[in-house]
Amino acid sequence: MDSVVPLILPVVAAVALMATIYFVSRGARAPALDEILARRRLYEDWQDFEAGEVWISADRRAALATDRGSNRLGLVYAFGDKLPSRLLGPGDILSARLDGGRLVIETKDFGRHHFALVSTGEAATRPWAERLSRLAAA
Amino acid sequence: MELLIILQYVVPGFVVAILAELAWMKWRGGVSYEWRDSVASLTMGLGNLVDGAMIAALLYVLFAWLYGFRVVDWPAAAWWAFPIVLLVQDFCFYWSHRLSHEWRLWWAAHVTHHSSQHYNLSTALRQPVTGFFALSWAPYALMPLVGIPVEAIASAHAVSLAYQFWIHTEAIGRLPAWFEAVFNTPSHHRVHHATNPRYLDRNYAGTLIIWDRLFGTFQAEVASDPPRYGIVKNLGTFNPVVIGVHEWVSIFRDLRAARTWRGRLMCLFGPPGWREDGHGSTSETIRDDWRRRLPQAAE
Numbered sequence: 001m002d003s004v005v006p007l008i009l010p011v012v013a014a015v016a017l018m019a020t021i022y023f024v025s026r027g028a029r030a031p032a033l034d035e036i037l038a039r040r041r042l043y044e045d046w047q048d049f050e051a052g053e054v055w056i057s058a059d060r061r062a063a064l065a066t067d068r069g070s071n072r073l074g075l076v077y078a079f080g081d082k083l084p085s086r087l088l089g090p091g092d093i094l095s096a097r098l099d100g101g102r103l104v105i106e107t108k109d110f111g112r113h114h115f116a117l118v119s120t121g122e123a124a125t126r127p128w129a130e131r132l133s134r135l136a137a138a
Numbered sequence: 139m140e141l142l143i144i145l146q147y148v149v150p151g152f153v154v155a156i157l158a159e160l161a162w163m164k165w166r167g168g169v170s171y172e173w174r175d176s177v178a179s180l181t182m183g184l185g186n187l188v189d190g191a192m193i194a195a196l197l198y199v200l201f202a203w204l205y206g207f208r209v210v211d212w213p214a215a216a217w218w219a220f221p222i223v224l225l226v227q228d229f230c231f232y233w234s235h236r237l238s239h240e241w242r243l244w245w246a247a248h249v250t251h252h253s254s255q256h257y258n259l260s261t262a263l264r265q266p267v268t269g270f271f272a273l274s275w276a277p278y279a280l281m282p283l284v285g286i287p288v289e290a291i292a293s294a295h296a297v298s299l300a301y302q303f304w305i306h307t308e309a310i311g312r313l314p315a316w317f318e319a320v321f322n323t324p325s326h327h328r329v330h331h332a333t334n335p336r337y338l339d340r341n342y343a344g345t346l347i348i349w350d351r352l353f354g355t356f357q358a359e360v361a362s363d364p365p366r367y368g369i370v371k372n373l374g375t376f377n378p379v380v381i382g383v384h385e386w387v388s389i390f391r392d393l394r395a396a397r398t399w400r401g402r403l404m405c406l407f408g409p410p411g412w413r414e415d416g417h418g419s420t421s422e423t424i425r426d427d428w429r430r431r432l433p434q435a436a437e
Contacts, residue, residue, distance in 0.1 A: 006146045013153045014180040025171040047427035080172040082255045084372035110387045112374030
């Protein structure tokens with residue numbers, strides 16, 4: 001029995017902490033994106049990327065940006081209460097399509113391969129889907 | 139067995155500390171815990187117990203054997219020798235930790251600990267689950283060779299792990315100058331977990347920051363450059379399995395795609411972010427780009 005307690009204790013403690021943290025921190029969301037915030041996030045994360053044109057998804061939970069110096073695209077997305085980012089270049093994307101009001105991006109990234117960005121309408125979103133598709137084909 | 143007894147005392151302390159940190163965040167306003175992030179961290183902490191048990195089982199045998207080849211014979215198990223044992227353990231930790239950032243093979247296990255974008259006491263428990271396979275425990279082989287018995291090594295390791303728990307917090311600012319000069323502190327370790335170019339691959343210390351000062355990897359926290367936590371390319375998942383194995387998958391893919399033996403070797407022992415096609419970003423190239431972009435800030 002004495003040797004069982006130290007084995008059970010970490011599990012009980014972890015479950016109790018998970019429940020406490022849920023009640024204390026629930027509802028935390030990433031800030032809504034706008035162009036300034038999207039540019040700032042990309043500027044902070046990537047030293048070799050200079051955002052040109054920026055697109056913000058309709059729900060303001062994702063953004064795409066062109067790079068002034070290359071054909072890469074910057075992607076900022078809401079994840080929990082944070083706004084991490086990615087650079088998408090040739091060879092990083094499997095496919096990109098407009099599907100049911102969403103710009104769906106499939107990447108080769110094992111950490112996160114699927115992104116679904118809420119469209120701002122066919123006319124505004126189509127050029128971004130085409131840019132992404134060109135990267136997928138490269 | 140000693141480790142199980144230590145767990146019995148350490149776990150309640152961890153729980154109380156996390157509850158205190160949560161209470162402090164509630165009081166100041168703005169709880170910087172994300173519950174799915176913390177669930178992932180705590181789950182990986184439990185997974186690390188299994189990984190740790192496997193490493194302990196191997197090292198008890200291996201280090202007891204190595205102890206037979208010790209180059210110094212001294213009463214390292216005596217109580218008065220324990221500070222020296224801690225010093226040697228901390229030196230080994232520094233090199234194991236530093237190489238865990240500089241060699242991709244070891245980074246594959248250690249990246250787990252850096253994968254949260256939050257810096258709180260639950261992040262301290264987000265520990266590797268594949269350390270056994272990465273072999274990043276190898277530098278500790280120095281300890282039996284300098285005459286430290288296995289039991290003393292285990293005790294020193296437990297003290298080191300317990301010490302490093304409390305420094306994973308934003309609740310503590312700067313401590314007295316003499317303490318910051320000698321010991322690893324929350325401020326020094328915030329730097330270590332940050333992805334700001336200035337802070338990348340700095341402050342590898344476990345308990346004593348003197349090793350970073352000695353080996354040129356020290357960086358003080360700069361008030362005008364608040365740390366942004368996580369890894370250069372943040373994961374975007376709370377799945378503990380993905381967090382635990384993503385870099386291994388990435389290494390495997392790169393090994394398969396590598397065209398030269400140099401490329402294959404660099405996939406394992408080159409810095410994280412290195413790519414055979416020359417388009418990778420390592421800590422050094424990121425820092426160089428940053429210096430070019432903001433030369434005044436970099437001074």
